[in-house]
Amino acid sequence: xxxxxxxxxxxxxxxxxxxxxxxxxxxxxxxxxxxxxxxxxxxxxxxxxxxxxxxxxxxxxxxxxxxxxxxxxxxxxxxxxxxxxxxxxxxxxxxxxxxxxxxxxxxxxxxxxxxxxxxxxxxxxxxxxxxxxxxxxxxx
Numbered sequence: 001x002x003x004x005x006x007x008x009x010x011x012x013x014x015x016x017x018x019x020x021x022x023x024x025x026x027x028x029x030x031x032x033x034x035x036x037x038x039x040x041x042x043x044x045x046x047x048x049x050x051x052x053x054x055x056x057x058x059x060x061x062x063x064x065x066x067x068x069x070x071x072x073x074x075x076x077x078x079x080x081x082x083x084x085x086x087x088x089x090x091x092x093x094x095x096x097x098x099x100x101x102x103x104x105x106x107x108x109x110x111x112x113x114x115x116x117x118x119x120x121x122x123x124x125x126x127x128x129x130x131x132x133x134x135x136x137x138x139x140x
Contacts (some may be wrong), residue, residue, distance in 0.1 A: 044097055047101065
């Protein structure tokens with residue numbers, strides 16, 4: 001049986017995976033690992049709301065079925081987490097919930113996968129998609 005990895009997926013990673021024209025890009029590989037149940041996405045109600053709002057933006061031209069599928073995928077393959085307030089100040093408060101969710105599952109080896117590490121505290125659990133794939137590769 002393959003090891004499962006817990007990860008909070010930042011919205012920009014999902015957007016990039018849908019917009020990528022490269023099947024081997026790191027963000028597409030992470031998305032594929034969710035589909036294959038190797039990655040268990042961690043989410044909260046606020047994260048799902050952001051996914052729906054951002055993925056539905058006209059500028060991304062994602063059809064409604066693709067947005068619905070992605071949210072259903074996260075719910076069906078994932079684990080809902082209701083984070084406690086961390087009290088950590090964030091410039092963009094929309095990013096805070098992603099960090100608070102990963103902190104709840106830090107003891108289980110969870111990561112926060114993002115395309116914007118600078119938006120989060122300098123913490124080894126905050127990684128890019130490529131860094132996350134390398135972590136998985138090294139543990140096999």
